[in-house]
Amino acid sequence: MxxxxxxxxxxxxxxxxxxxxxxxxxxxxxxxxxxxxxxxxxxxxxxxxxxxxxxxxxxxxxxxxxxxxxxxxxxxxxxxxxxxxDTVKALGDLAKYVRSRFHKPVIAVTGSVGKTSTVNMIGMALSTDHKVLLPEKNHNNHIGLPKTLLNLDDSYDYAVLEMGMNDFGEIAYLSSIAKPDIAVITQIGLSHIGKLGSKQNILKAKMEIIQGMDKEKGILVMNGDDGLLKGVKDFLSLRCVYYGTEEGNDYTAYNIQKYRNGGSGYNIKLNNREYEVRLNVPGYHMVYNSLAAITVANELEVPVASAVEGIGRFMPKSQRTEIVRTATGLMINDTYNASPESMEAALSVLGDLADGRRKVVVLGDMLEMGSYSEDAHRQVGVSCVEHGANLLILMGEQARFISEGAIKAGMNAGNIYLCDNHDRLRDLLTLPVKTDDAVWLKVREE
CATH class of the missing domain: 3.40.1390.10 (MurE/MurF, N-terminal domain)
Structure with missing residues (x-):
């Protein structure tokens, strides 16, 4: 500081x-x-x-x-x-003052899913030859973001921040403090739809990130494969840059591969040169997170080779797609907040890593779904079957809707276990679950 x-x-x-x-x-x-x-x-x-x-x-x-x-x-x-x-407002005002003294790039990331992984991948992409300030823990709100900024001093070359929200106006406030030079929006999903009412409103809330930006010099980086984000550039004077796997993006991944060790990789062509990106983490969604990081690094004129090298060292934080291997089985610990998009991504990871093992899916409720909750949980049940789940262990008030979706999609009801507390859940994890199973754990801690 x-x-x-x-x-x-x-x-x-x-x-x-x-x-x-x-x-x-x-x-x-x-x-x-x-x-x-x-x-x-x-x-x-x-x-x-x-x-x-x-x-x-x-x-x-x-x-x-x-x-x-x-x-x-x-x-x-x-x-x-x-x-x-008001000490909370004063904390924000002090952070705003500290930010005004920092004359190097500040990057801010928001989106319905992938924020923290993207923030940390950007940090890895930039840190090969530079000092980067990153948030501690999950500091992405009106208290956490100012606390992160207050750690700034001139020894840092970049600051990468995460912006979360529950309602309108919250990201606008964070952006007014951080004044990002580059903003990243990862995806528009269903998180917080219970309060905001529609994906269009979620987009509107996420777009508040540009309010603190310099409209002439700022850069807005977005997932170009997201239909809602793709049309944003038509309404902005701000420079918009898109990344994705589909044609037409400014930064495009191709030749995407899954490795038997749980990693993944792809190729990207930039500045008349082709680069091979190798990730130590599984999941198609991680391709997008790493693409965002490469996009930011290249826009900041960081050598792409350095960015790719840094991203290759990325490992997720505890409870975020943490893979624990045993002698014969494996467990994927992903107990952080759930949304339909993160559920789908994790089911895909389980399918990639199971390698012939029986697939056991342990799920809790998705929160803040509002009137969408029942249908969203039923769709998760359908997705479990589509991804080849063999056994479901479900806990929470919405568990019956996941069960309904799975049964409708063809799963035998005898392979679905419902429970209403963590003690019963622990029993189920030791009784029907076998040592050589592939288990995905997506239940919030007590």
């Missing part, structure tokens, strides 16, 4: 009052008192379950040199106190 004085922070957030030494130098920002390091600013955020104001003493004891608050507080020790109306 840039070194900032309390006075600089005061001006950046338009604080109402400051107590203590305004010349105190701050090194780092924390919003969780357990994460405070010596010299940090502790921002007290009032949440649904906890109020950061209750943990100011702990933050100061751990070395916080200043606290940002929205309530009257009186720390026991001599620390600066920055009083604001």
């Amino acid at each position: 840039y070194k900032l004085t309390v006075e600089e922070i005061n001006k950046a957030v338009n604080a109402g009052a400051v107590a203590g030494d305004k010349n105190t130098v701050i090194m780092g920002v924390a919003t969780d008192s357990r994460d405070v390091l010596e010299g940090n600013l502790f921002v007290a955020i009032e949440g649904e379950r906890y109020d950061g104001h209750d943990f100011i003493k702990q933050a100061v004891d751990l070395g916080a040199k200043a606290v940002m608050v929205s309530k009257d507080v009186h720390p026991d020790r001599d620390v600066a106190v920055i009083k604001v109306k």
Whole structure:
């Protein structure tokens, strides 16, 4: 993080009052008192379950040199106190100020699926010869994104950010803070359709990412195989660049292959030269994520060979298509948030890796589907059968609809197990499941 004085922070957030030494130098920002390091600013955020104001003493004891608050507080020790109306807004304002000091490219990624993998693949593509700031954990909201930006300083060459949303206006706010030079939209799917009502509205919400961009210099990178995204360029003055596997894209993958070790690969021709891209991760969807990364790297004039080399080292984070092999079987741990698109992608991966083993699919509910929920879950059941699933273990309120879809598509009801809690689920994973099965686990943790 840039070194900032309390006075600089005061001006950046338009604080109402400051107590203590305004010349105190701050090194780092924390919003969780357990994460405070010596010299940090502790921002007290009032949440649904906890109020950061209750943990100011702990933050100061751990070395916080200043606290940002929205309530009257009186720390026991001599620390600066920055009083604001809204600490969450002030956190965003401070991040916006830090971003204004960073004069190198910032890339932001949104979309219904593939955001985190794409962010990390872009990071790998750029990091062969450069230092890249990436989000920690799943920092993609109105608190997490500002926290990521606050780690910026001039030692970094690029920053790659993730932007998530639940409703209209949220990505617009994040874009106003991050002011991306390049924005990436991975795909428009059904996530959040329960709240937004239609895929057209989801597109509208995702397109808010351009609101903080320079309309003359900014670049919007999109999946050109997505029908909704393909027509966006006709309505924008912003430069639009498309990637995909179909003809007509600016960046096109061809000769796509699946490797027996679980990886995949393809060829791409850029700058009058052909490159072979080899991925250590399975799945057709990963081809798209890596294409987005190559597109961004090439637009930033990073050598394609370096980008391809970096992408080849990419491995997914825990709980995101993590493959665990045993002596005779395998388990695909993919317990992160589910959507119809991510379900379809993971079923394809299971089919690629099963290699003759019995395919066991363990599924939980997809959330935020609204009135689309029953049909969406039935379609997942159909997809399970189409991808050759032999056994289904289902948990959740919507499990019966997955079962209905699978039975309608031809699966024997005797090969479908329903449960309503994790204890029963664990029993089922040890009884009907065999040691040489290929198991795909897509159930949210307790």
